Amino acid sequence: MRLRIFTEPQQGASYETLLTVAKASEDLGFDGFFRSDHYLKMGDVSGLPGPTDAWVTLAGLARETSRIRLGTLMTAATFRLPGPLAISVAQVDQMSGGRVEFGLGAGWFEAEHTAYGIPFPADAKERFDRFEEQLAIITGLWATPEGETFTFHGKHYTLTESPALPKPAQSPRPPVLIGGRGRRRTPQLAAKYADEYNIPFCVVEETQAAFDRVRAEVEKAGREIPMIYSAAQVVCVGRNDAEVARRAAAIGREVDELKVNGLAGTPDEVVEKIGRFAEIGAERIYLQVLDLSDLDHLELIADRVAPQVA
Structure with a gap:
């Protein structure tokens, strides 16, 4: 089992804070540092100093780290055009020496689109249609041999004789992550385009059911x-218990609820819960760290949890 740190900077984090956490994650031996791709805070938090752009952040971290994998859970397809997004991700992959992993989702949070003037298709089918075309375009651009061109004619996007440059450092491409709880199109798209399928914030039984849906599509x-x-x-x-309660209070959650819906408790309790995810086939766990000022939390996980699940 590989453990990766997953942050939610829209809740309130500067680039310097993210850099500190990413460097600590690397030094402590975690496998990856990932961040969400959102432009608006959620819930009753200040969100200060305001949002940071996911791929601008990862470009900076690519030059400030040397080993740790870097990526998004998940970039919103509604935020960017697929051609420029393919260029950005390829460039950051080059800047990192081939350490980028590309998570892409359909986009869902309408309020952040409204807040920053980003068009938001209200119809979920249209969002998934655009998402599917973006997957085809981005992977197609990366897969086009140098010296050849890429053309795509879709309902929402058209590319004509694109030079399909630049290429990522990784060959044939950075790993593609697709996630979510969708029961039909998400598993189909994962089976067609993804190297990794991720299910967020579900109990073990729901996670297994989601894995099984994707396994069925992979087999098909x-x-x-x-x-x-x-x-x-x-x-x-x-x-x-006191330290668990203190950390839960710091992120506005209840211990009992976190033990059901997350990884909460003493190191041994968390190791046991991770083991249950391993039993259903999970190979990686993304640890959503919500208090980015608490580096002792990362040190404890690295010292007392990671060695038991490696």
Whole structure:
């Protein structure tokens, strides 16, 4: 099991804070540092100093780190045109020496689109149609051999004789992550385009059901490349009950609720819960860290949890 740190900067984090957490994550031996792609805070938090752009942030981190994998859970297809997005991700992959992983989703949070003047298709089918075309375009651009061109004619996007440059450092492409709880199109798109399928914030039983839906589509597609299965869970670990309660209070959550819907408790309790995800086929856990000022939390996980699940 590989453990990756997953942050939500729209809740309130500067680039310097993210850099500190990313460097700490690398130094402590975590496998990856990932961030959400949102432009508006959620819930009763200040959100100060305001949002940071996911791919601008990752470009900076690409030059400030040397080993850790970097990526998004998930970039919103509604935020960017697919051609320029393919260029950005390829460039950041080059800047990192081939350490980028590309999570892409359909987009869902209408309020952040309204707040920053981003068009938001109200119809979920249209969003998924655009999402599917973006997956085809971005992976198609990366897969086009140098010296050849890429053309695509879709309902929402058209590319004509694109030079399909630049290329990412990784060959044939950065790993593509698709996630979510959708029961039909999400598994189909994952089976067709994804290297990894991620299910966020679900209990073990719901996670297994989602994995099984994707496994069925993978088998139906007859793909030879195996799928990686992963889960994202909020994390709240303490050396004792008092420390767990303190960390839960700091993120506005209740311990009992977190033990059901996340990874909460003493290191041994969290190791046991991670083991249950491993039993259903999860190979990676994205630890959603909500208090980015608490580096001792990361140190505790690295010291007392990671060695037991490696």
